[in-house]
Amino acid sequence: MLENIGITNFKAFARQDIALAPFTLLTGLNSSGKSTVLQSLALLRQSHEAGLLDDVDDSGGFLLNGGLVQLGTGQDVRHESYTEDDPDITLAVTTGQTRYQWRTRYGREGDLLSLLDAPADSAPRAHHLSSLFGHGFQYLKADRIGPDVSYPRSHDAAVRRSFLGARGEHTVNFLRAHQDDTITASSLRRPDAPSTSLREATDHWMQRLCPGVNIETVDIPGTDSVRLSYGFGSGVSASNRYRPTNVGFGLTYALPIVVACVSAQPGSLILLENPEAHLHPQGQTWLAYLAVAAVSAGAQIIMETHSDHVLNGLRIAVKNSRIPAASVAVHFFRRNGQTSEVISPSMSGDGMLSDWPKGFFDEWESSLEQLLD
CATH class of the missing domain: 3.40.50.300 (P-loop containing nucleotide triphosphate hydrolases)
Known part of the structure; x- marks a missing residue:
């Protein structure tokens, strides 16, 4: 330290x-x-x-x-x-x-x-x-990513170095690549969660900012980009998926902060x-x-x-x-x-x-x- x-x-x-x-x-x-x-x-x-x-x-x-x-x-x-x-x-x-x-x-x-x-x-x-x-090491500037239709895919940043980018620009790809990683620290997990994955823990903390929200990250076929979407609720009450440009600015702006802390x-x-x-x-x-x-x-x-x-x-x-x-x-x-x-x-x-x-x-x-x- x-x-x-x-x-x-x-x-x-x-x-x-x-x-x-x-x-x-x-x-x-x-x-x-x-x-x-x-x-x-x-x-x-x-x-x-x-x-x-x-x-x-x-x-x-x-x-x-x-x-x-x-x-x-x-x-x-x-x-x-x-x-x-x-x-x-x-x-x-x-x-x-x-x-x-x-x-x-x-x-x-x-x-x-x-x-x-x-x-x-x-x-x-x-x-x-x-x-x-x-x-x-993570350094996230005040000028971070905002809502967009796609985000860059970089194996070097998100996978090899596990780096989110100074603006958080690799956060979505990091989540895509590491979403099934196990979060071992009990302080970062949902106490009653059925899973100990990074995605589950990220959803848990994002819901403290916006109740009911959940995140999905997927490849865009044939491109070097990935896509982020938000949903609300679960089961029969689950909403459609929404692209970041149709959801409040604050969620996407805070996402790199949440992922940096959850994956620590x-x-x-x-x-x-x-x-x-x-x-x-x-x-x-x-x-x-x-x-x-x-x-x-x-x-x-x-x-x-x-x-x-x-x-x-x-x-x-x-x-x-x-x-x-x-x-x-x-x-x-x-x-x-x-x-x-x-x-x-x-x-x-x-x-x-x-x-x-x-x-x-x-x-x-x-x-x-x-x-x-």
Whole structure:
């Protein structure tokens, strides 16, 4: 499990260390640095997949534009208040009390920032950072797939790598290929389900968002595409099948989030941006319960959210002993001049927070005060 991420001169941060837990919740105002944390980890993963994190010379470095993130050039990612004494960009992660650090040379126009130093031995990195660099990694951006008539079929992504795609574009094909896989974690299965399959578990959690819904994924013969359909009810009361374009936007938008959590394995690392988008408040609370269930199955989740329903769902899960308070980290981001700062209230076993800084999910109280004035 990742225990900490260190960021120097990268995007919103001049220098910042952020503690990570099995379930880490990132929140705050827009453009305050939340996405920077997720993008930092995705950038390391992207650069590792390209084979660029081992060589300290012009052939290695941070690959700014790739399949996970597209960050532009050096001038787009270096923090604006850097000092001449420390102009370089550094990312570091800690696991097992060992810190692994990569420092890169700033290049204004380049989209490959050359490594100045890196961990000396790649073998410990591959072993101890398996959640970041190995199988089971998922990163789902806020800009995810929407309703469509078909979705891409990629054996490499969905079958060989079990990757849903940064936009969730391989989710439908992943479900088609893995729908009969057994879900072993009891926290992710329907308690009275006749089957322990991925499809059954996916339906179970999707029904928390939309009661009665069920999913079907099939090949489109003669093409490299697959089709998704929704049905409602079962047995004699079952509806016709509906294509996603004729069903509410939120279901398809949330589907990659649900599948990422349901399919999580021990040691998985799942990065989620705004999973609550387009969902009713009740569904947002259930997404928090789903993420807690994935953590109980052994995954690590880092989630960026603007939803107080997600936060409160997490707090209720702690109070109801679904997850220990010690397994939760909550970070509130806010701008302070040219840089961002992080406030990290602790959570007690009853779901209460030690601090409630200004701007931290206090809009309801502010609005209520104005209404009652």
